[in-house]
Amino acid sequence: MRTAFIQQLINEAQTNEKIFLLVGDLGFSVVEPFATQFPDRYLNVGIAEQNMAGIAAGLAMEGYCVYIYSIGNFPTLRCMEQIRYDICYHDLNVKIVAVGGGYAYGSLGPSHHATEELGMLRTIPNLVVCTPGDPKEAKAITTFCSNYNGPCYLRLGKAGEPLVHMDEDLPPFQLGDILQVVEGAQTAVLSVGATLKYVTDFVTENEIKASVYSFPFIKPINKQMLTALLKKYKKIITIEEHQASGGFGSVILEYINDLIESNDIEIGPIVKRIAIKDKFYSISGSQQYLRNLAGIVLKKEDFI
Amino acid sequence: MLKESTHNFSVAIRRQILEMVYTAKASHIGGALSMTDLLAVIYNDILNIDPRNASDPARDRFLLSKGHAVTGLYATLGLKGFFLLDDLKTYAMDGSLYLSHTSHKINGVEISAGSLGHALPVATGLAIAAKRKKESWKTYCLVSDGELNEGSNWEAILFAPQQKLDNLVLIIDYNKIQSLGFVKDVIDLDPLTSKFTAFNWDVFEIDGHNHSQIYDTFIQCKESNGKPKVVIAHTVKGKGVDFMENKILWHYKSPNLDELNIAINNLK
Numbered sequence: 001m002r003t004a005f006i007q008q009l010i011n012e013a014q015t016n017e018k019i020f021l022l023v024g025d026l027g028f029s030v031v032e033p034f035a036t037q038f039p040d041r042y043l044n045v046g047i048a049e050q051n052m053a054g055i056a057a058g059l060a061m062e063g064y065c066v067y068i069y070s071i072g073n074f075p076t077l078r079c080m081e082q083i084r085y086d087i088c089y090h091d092l093n094v095k096i097v098a099v100g101g102g103y104a105y106g107s108l109g110p111s112h113h114a115t116e117e118l119g120m121l122r123t124i125p126n127l128v129v130c131t132p133g134d135p136k137e138a139k140a141i142t143t144f145c146s147n148y149n150g151p152c153y154l155r156l157g158k159a160g161e162p163l164v165h166m167d168e169d170l171p172p173f174q175l176g177d178i179l180q181v182v183e184g185a186q187t188a189v190l191s192v193g194a195t196l197k198y199v200t201d202f203v204t205e206n207e208i209k210a211s212v213y214s215f216p217f218i219k220p221i222n223k224q225m226l227t228a229l230l231k232k233y234k235k236i237i238t239i240e241e242h243q244a245s246g247g248f249g250s251v252i253l254e255y256i257n258d259l260i261e262s263n264d265i266e267i268g269p270i271v272k273r274i275a276i277k278d279k280f281y282s283i284s285g286s287q288q289y290l291r292n293l294a295g296i297v298l299k300k301e302d303f304i
Numbered sequence: 305m306l307k308e309s310t311h312n313f314s315v316a317i318r319r320q321i322l323e324m325v326y327t328a329k330a331s332h333i334g335g336a337l338s339m340t341d342l343l344a345v346i347y348n349d350i351l352n353i354d355p356r357n358a359s360d361p362a363r364d365r366f367l368l369s370k371g372h373a374v375t376g377l378y379a380t381l382g383l384k385g386f387f388l389l390d391d392l393k394t395y396a397m398d399g400s401l402y403l404s405h406t407s408h409k410i411n412g413v414e415i416s417a418g419s420l421g422h423a424l425p426v427a428t429g430l431a432i433a434a435k436r437k438k439e440s441w442k443t444y445c446l447v448s449d450g451e452l453n454e455g456s457n458w459e460a461i462l463f464a465p466q467q468k469l470d471n472l473v474l475i476i477d478y479n480k481i482q483s484l485g486f487v488k489d490v491i492d493l494d495p496l497t498s499k500f501t502a503f504n505w506d507v508f509e510i511d512g513h514n515h516s517q518i519y520d521t522f523i524q525c526k527e528s529n530g531k532p533k534v535v536i537a538h539t540v541k542g543k544g545v546d547f548m549e550n551k552i553l554w555h556y557k558s559p560n561l562d563e564l565n566i567a568i569n570n571l572k
Contacts, residue, residue, distance in 0.1 A: 051459035052425075054425020054428065055428050056433060057429060057431040058425070058428060060429075061429070086426055089417065247409045
């Protein structure tokens with residue numbers, strides 16, 4: 001995903017002279033092509049994320065579309081107040097990019113497990129929260145973010161995620177889009193970020209006739225699309241590499257509650273939330289190992 | 305040369321601060337009065353700004369980081385005509401845009417501040433933008449002394465010389481008192497000058513109430529020598545009102561009517 005991101009960012013920067021990339025001394029073998037092609041719009045600000053977020057705000061005040069790039073918790077939790085106050089309160093055109101969403105850097109330990117940031121960031125006004133599910137979605141979301149005038153958070157995986165969308169290119173994203181990836185009935189699995197490939201493989205390999213949707217945005221979500229989706233299924237399974245508290249499953253439950261309250265839907269589907277259950281894992285392991293340990297797995301009996 | 309009007313401007317700012325804090329029964333009068341002379345010279349003699357065109361891309365940028373001392377900035381901007389001085393009668397009242405921390409929704413205010421240690425990194429971003437666009441405007445950022453406890457400031461202080469940001473001027477309102485005590489007793493900043501020298505800043509240490517010294521220093525700060533500038537301005541908390549000077553109490557307290565009248569008569 002990070003490769004798709006940087007390639008598309010380079011494409012965007014060729015026509016959009018406002019794009020500026022700040023890195024927090026991370027991105028070895030990823031950001032160099034951008035730095036080489038656009039030295040005037042690239043800066044390594046060192047290992048200082050609060051300063052990086054503030055600098056981004058300053059550059060955005062002067063008209064730049066600023067990307068800040070680092071790993072997991074560093075461009076997010078480490079500088080959360082700068083994101084809230086300097087970037088989002090001033091409604092500035094800054095894109096916060098974290099690579100290594102969820103357990104992507106599994107063996108590096110909890111310092112590198114980005115498993116709480118969605119819940120924190122989605123409470124901040126003005127901020128769009130993006131969670132692409134494969135490299136094609138990462139590419140499309142980079143185009144979206146580059147053309148959207150306002151703050152965005154972009155949770156990426158790392159390198160080498162397999163493609164889920166086999167089409168040449170996805171159509172341009174609109175704010176809040178939901179993508180149907182597998183067509184089925186009764187049960188729908190809603191996925192954010194890099195669990196998408198696992199989910200599509202699971203339903204295909206087990207010949208389960210369930211639908212699979214990817215949510216490249218968890219904030220905002222297109223209300224009409226979500227309402228139609230919720231009316232179609234008896235059961236929803238949400239899956240995410242994130243704590244259950246405040247994460248994507250919470251987003252869906254809140255929407256269902258509010259749509260019932262506003263009479264947009266009569267009754268909500270049953271929701272099974274697959275997420276981390278309020279735990280840190282201080283054990284080395286690959287992304288898949290830690291997902292299994294944390295119970296971020298589908299079971300056949302979960303489907304109707 | 306320093307304008308003759310600057311002295312009276314500083315007196316008018318102090319008077320306006322006192323009236324705002326009295327009416328609103330708000331806090332932070334001491335820290336507003338300590339930076340008043342700096343604001344008076346900066347806004348009357350140094351900044352290239354136009355109240356009728358406050359977002360002119362060619363203007364100098366002034367960022368107040370110690371947002372709690374907002375009365376000083378609002379008084380200055382109001383007297384300069386960025387908005388009607390009468391608007392300040394709503395300061396800190398229900399429904400007013402004039403919050404008791406700086407708000408970027410107010411004409412002439414570059415950035416909202418209130419949480420300390422935020423404006424200097426943003427000012428650093430502005431200075432980089434000017435450099436990259438090859439524009440000649442300067443960025444000024446005024447911080448408090450207590451605020452230098454915040455690590456985020458030191459990230460920017462470490463970083464700015466690396467980028468040779470000689471278009472960035474940091475001003476420290478060194479009034480020696482922070483929220484719960486004297487700076488030297490909480491986290492002593494001294495030796496402050498040598499800290500900045502060691503970090504490769506161009507350092508000026510001045511009397512922050514001496515207008516001609518303030519003026520001469522900021523003229524020197526316009527020099528392009530490859531180094532960011534820091535003006536360590538020695539000030540007195542509550543300056544200009546004798547019974548408020550150097551008193552921790554006046555970080556918080558607002559004057560009653562008698563105190564207000566005495567204070568206004570005190571101004572000269």
